[in-house]
Amino acid sequence: MIELLQFLGKATRKSFKKLGRATFFLLEIISGIASVIPRPRLLLKQLYSVGVLSFLIIVISGIFVGMVLGLQGYYTLSDFGAEETLGVMVAASLVRELGPVVSALLFAGRAGSALTAEIGLMKATEQLSGMEMMAVDPIKRIISPRFLAGLISMPILSALFSAVGIIGGQLVGSGLLGVDEGAYWSQMQANIDFEGDIINGILKSLVFGFVASWIALFEGYDAIPTSEGVSRATTRTVVNSAFSILGLDFLLTALMFGDN
């Protein structure tokens, strides 16, 4: 019994310690961003590996998610004779929820895990301490550009996901199932609000990009510098990012769409 309590206490203490380390790490990243701006080449390289390389998986998943929404939405809506509102359903669910959330989950899996592994290995092979020896701050040189790249890429990826998904829904809805194309678009335009839906969706994806890159970079930086440690850190990145994204999504949805 006492042992159980001790275990609980130790786990709590450790997780608070980790949270504290993560917070200080975040502050360091943010203060390091200022030194990224005069060196855009660093950022560009990371935008390539974080953003451009995630492009394909986002676009392909977006099309398929949109097509599935089109199919499922059609079957349900046609029971009520409301197939014409398929566009609203597809667009609203993509722009408000699925676009930011699914693209953030894919981002955590595709780019986040890569970031953790990369930084963990840099730590394990003592590249980071080597940099420190050469008086190069690894946070400014390695971490901050990656963080900024994640923050910039996420809204772009999420907007792409939603846009491609809506087109996918239209392909299935009006191409395959015979929903009127004009109704698909016009109902969508009448019911989707730019500020209320699209801007809020983008804001969500910014928050997710922030959290996912923070977790990925921190787990890499905080990893035990062995091959097992790096592998565990990579797993934790994906698990923790998924938890935080989904939990935050609930909070953000309650805040943004609660009053209507």
Added chain:
Amino acid sequence: MQHTKTQDTLVGLFVASGIAGLFFLALQVSNLSSFVDQDSYAVTARFENSGGLKVKSPVSAAGVKIGQVSSINFDPKTYQSIVTLNIYSQYNNLPEDTTASIFTAGLLGEQYVNLDAGGSDSFLKNGSKIEITQSAIILEKAIGQFLFKSAEEKAQAKK
């Protein structure tokens, strides 16, 4: 050098496609395009009951959308609903004795304000009041009346 150039191009392409996606969402998907650059003038109308009318509900005449509802307020003196309609400036020749009524698009659809043009020679302008209005039909009331009436008829037929 060649390598960074292709990288540059790809990053540029990536960012451009993101912006294009956002533009697509803004213009094609949302209602942003429908009220950008639309000058309008405001007209008020009083309704006994504005039903399920909402801000941004469409205002149409002869089935064509010519504006939207900009505000709905309750008047505590007359117990009426004051609805402000923003009508696009290009439709500035609506007669003053135009009738405003609240209709429902389809059986369960959205409610909208329909304007029926009158015959007056002077036109509605910014700040005008629409005098003749017809309230929203509340479905529950209509069904209640119908049931009551049919029950009465049955009772009379039995006698």
